Amino acid sequence: MKKCFKSAIALLIAVIMTAGLLAGCGDNSADNTGAPSATPSGGGSTTAPSGSADDGFFNSVGYPIVNEAYELDILMVRFEGHVDKYSDNKWFTELQEKTNVIPNWIEVAATSFPEQKGVMFASGDLPDVIFGSNQLFDIDIIGNIDYFLPLNGLIDEYMPNLTRAFELEPEMRSAVTYLDGVIYTMPSIAYVRPIVGSQPIINKVWLDNLGLGVPQTLDELYDVLYAFKNNDPKGDGSQVIPFTGGAADASTFFPELPIATFFGARGNFDEGLAIRNGVATFAPATEETKETVKFMRRLFEGGLMDNEFYTQIWGASYAKRVDSEQPIVGFELGWTPDASFGQWADQYIVIAPPARADGQRFNGQMPGIITRNEYMITTTCEYPEIAARWADEFYTIEASVQNTFGPFDDHCMEVRADGTWVVLPPTPEESLDQRSWFYTPRDFGPKFFPANYEDFGFKLELYPDAGDGVKLGLQEIGLPYTDLSAEFPKLAFYTQEQTDIVNAYRADIRTLVNSTLARWVSHGGVEEEWDTYIAQLKSIGLDQWLAAHQAAYDAYMAG
Numbered sequence: 001m002k003k004c005f006k007s008a009i010a011l012l013i014a015v016i017m018t019a020g021l022l023a024g025c026g027d028n029s030a031d032n033t034g035a036p037s038a039t040p041s042g043g044g045s046t047t048a049p050s051g052s053a054d055d056g057f058f059n060s061v062g063y064p065i066v067n068e069a070y071e072l073d074i075l076m077v078r079f080e081g082h083v084d085k086y087s088d089n090k091w092f093t094e095l096q097e098k099t100n101v102i103p104n105w106i107e108v109a110a111t112s113f114p115e116q117k118g119v120m121f122a123s124g125d126l127p128d129v130i131f132g133s134n135q136l137f138d139i140d141i142i143g144n145i146d147y148f149l150p151l152n153g154l155i156d157e158y159m160p161n162l163t164r165a166f167e168l169e170p171e172m173r174s175a176v177t178y179l180d181g182v183i184y185t186m187p188s189i190a191y192v193r194p195i196v197g198s199q200p201i202i203n204k205v206w207l208d209n210l211g212l213g214v215p216q217t218l219d220e221l222y223d224v225l226y227a228f229k230n231n232d233p234k235g236d237g238s239q240v241i242p243f244t245g246g247a248a249d250a251s252t253f254f255p256e257l258p259i260a261t262f263f264g265a266r267g268n269f270d271e272g273l274a275i276r277n278g279v280a281t282f283a284p285a286t287e288e289t290k291e292t293v294k295f296m297r298r299l300f301e302g303g304l305m306d307n308e309f310y311t312q313i314w315g316a317s318y319a320k321r322v323d324s325e326q327p328i329v330g331f332e333l334g335w336t337p338d339a340s341f342g343q344w345a346d347q348y349i350v351i352a353p354p355a356r357a358d359g360q361r362f363n364g365q366m367p368g369i370i371t372r373n374e375y376m377i378t379t380t381c382e383y384p385e386i387a388a389r390w391a392d393e394f395y396t397i398e399a400s401v402q403n404t405f406g407p408f409d410d411h412c413m414e415v416r417a418d419g420t421w422v423v424l425p426p427t428p429e430e431s432l433d434q435r436s437w438f439y440t441p442r443d444f445g446p447k448f449f450p451a452n453y454e455d456f457g458f459k460l461e462l463y464p465d466a467g468d469g470v471k472l473g474l475q476e477i478g479l480p481y482t483d484l485s486a487e488f489p490k491l492a493f494y495t496q497e498q499t500d501i502v503n504a505y506r507a508d509i510r511t512l513v514n515s516t517l518a519r520w521v522s523h524g525g526v527e528e529e530w531d532t533y534i535a536q537l538k539s540i541g542l543d544q545w546l547a548a549h550q551a552a553y554d555a556y557m558a559g
Contacts, residue, residue, distance in 0.1 A: 064100035065389045071102045072387055073127040077113045077134040080315045085438045090407035101390045110135050111313055128381035132444030133373040137270055141184055142499040149377045151183045154388040161395035165448040175491050176372045186375035188447040191404050196475035196482055197364040198333045201340055205347040206233035206330055214351050221354045225304040228330040242330045244306040246317035256517040258333045260292040261364040262353050266486045273488040280550040284513045285537055293526045300521050310518045338466040339433035350474045353481055363478035367490045375446045391446055397458055400449035406439045420459040432467030492556035501548040505541035
C-alpha cells in the first residue's frame with residue numbers, strides 16, 4: 001500500500017499544475033456514510049488495519065522515533081503562489097535528522113482542492129496524514145469519519161507535548177472532542193492574531209499627486225478610483241488599474257465581492273455565514289450584498305476594476321500589485337501594504353473602511369486563535385504511532401514560533417544572547433508575509449503558541465515595520481468597525497444529520513452564488529433578477545441548509 005501510494009506522487013504534483021484528479025493507491029475499503037458512535041468510545045483503536053510498528057523499528061520514547069528512515073505521505077493544501085521552501089527550513093531538516101521520519105509533502109493548490117477532496121473521499125485513496133485545516137472543514141471530517149483514526153489513545157500514549165498543552169489550555173481539548181467523545185483531529189493555538197482581517201489599502205502617492213484626500217465614504221471611494229483611471233496619477237500618461245483582485249478562486253465561498261464588508265454584508269471565509277441577533281444568516285442572500293453588487297457594477301462599467309477581476313486567481317492579481325517596474329494598482333483590500341504591494345509598500349497606506357450611505361462603517365474580522373482539523377491520521381496510515389509521535393514535535397512553543405515566522409537561522413529569525421527570538425527584516429526579494437508562508441505552514445498545522453508564552457520564559461520581538469509587527473498596529477484603524485458577535489463560531493460542532501444536510505445543499509448553493517454575483521457585476525441585472533435569485537436559493541435548499549447551521553450554532557451557544 002505504501003509503495004502504491006508513492007507511485008502516485010508524480011501524478012499528484014501534476015494535479016497542482018493542472019487541477020486534475022487527486023489519486024493514490026490506498027486500499028481502504030470502508031464506506032464513508034457511517035456516523036460517529038452515539039456512545040463515547042474512549043478513543044477507539046489507535047492502530048491502522050495493518051498493525052503496529054515492529055519491535056526494534058519504532059521507539060515509543062526517545063529518539064529517533066524510528067531506527068530506520070521512514071516516509072510519511074502528508075497532504076498539505078497551500079494557497080496558490082506560495083513557493084515550497086520547506087527543504088530550506090532548518091527546523092524541518094533538524095526534525096528529520098532527530099526523528100528519522102521523512103515527510104513526503106504532497107502539495108495541492110487551495111483553488112483546486114475543494115473539487116479534488118470529493119474525489120479523494122469518494123475513492124478512499126488517502127495519504128497517511130492530512131496536514132492543516134486549509135479547505136478541510138468539519139463537514140468533511142464528519143461526512144467521511146470512517147477514513148480518520150480516533151486519536152484519544154494515540155495522544156495519551158505517544159503525545160506528551162499535546163497532552164501538556166491540553167492541561168495548560170483546556171479549550172484546546174474541548175475544541176477537538178467531537179460529540180461522540182472521540183478526538184479525530186488535532187488542534188492548534190496560534191500566536192496572538194489580530195482581530196481585524198483584511199483592510200482597505202490605497203496608493204497615498206497617487207492621492208497626493210492628484211490633490212485628493214483619503215476617501216471617507218463609498219461615494220468618495222468611487223470618485224477617487226475614477227480619478228485614478230482618468231487623471232494620470234503617475235504623471236507619465238501610462239495606464240493604471242484603479243482596483244484589482246482575484247475572484248476566480250474556488251477556495252472561498254464569497255470571493256466575487258471583496259468589498260461587501262463595507263456595506264455590512266458579513267460572512268465567514270468558508271460558508272458565507274454570519275450571526276445577527278442570534279440568527280444564522282447567509283451573506284450572499286442579504287440586501288447588503290445587493291447594494292454591494294450595484295456599487296461594483298458601477299466600478300466595472302466605468303473601467304475602474306481590473307478587467308480580469310473575475311477570470312484571475314489571487315496570484316495573478318498579486319503579480320500586478322508587485323509589478324517590477326512601477327506601481328500600477330491604486331486600491332485593494334489586503335492584509336498589510338507590504339503583504340499586498342511588496343517593494344512598493346511605502347507608497348500605500350491602510351485607511352478606515354469607507355462609510356456607506358447611512359454613515360456606518362464595517363470591517364471584517366479574524367476567527368479565534370484556537371482551531372481544529374490541523375492534523376489528521378487516516379486509516380491508510382500503516383504506522384499511526386509514528387505519525388502521532390512526529391506530530392507531537394510541533395506542540396512546543398519553540399517549534400510553534402518557527403512554524404509561524406520561520407526557522408532560527410540567518411534568514412528568518414535569530415536568537416539573541418538573552419534568548420529573545422527576533423523576526424529578521426524582509427529582503428528586497430521577499431516580504432515578511434511571503435517569507436512566512438513560503439518557509440512555514442504559517443496559519444495551518446499543529447501548534448502550541450499561547451498568548452501567555454512569556455510566562456514560560458520566552459521572548460519574541462516582531463519586526464516593527466512590516467508583517468505581523470505592523471499589522472498589530474494597523475488593526476487599530478479598523479478595530480472600531482468590527483463586530484465579533486457577528487462571527488459564526490468556527491468551533492461549533494455538527495451532528496451527522498446536520499452534516500448530511502449541509503453537504504446535500506452546499507455545492508448547489510455555492511455554484512449559484514458564485515456564478516450569479518460575478519455575472520451581475522460584469523453584465524448587470526441585479527435589480528431585475530434579485531427576487532428570482534432569492535427564490536432559486538430557496539428552491540435548492542437554502543432554508544434547510546441554514547437551519548442545519550442554526551442548530552449547530554444553538555448547540556454551541558448552549559454549551
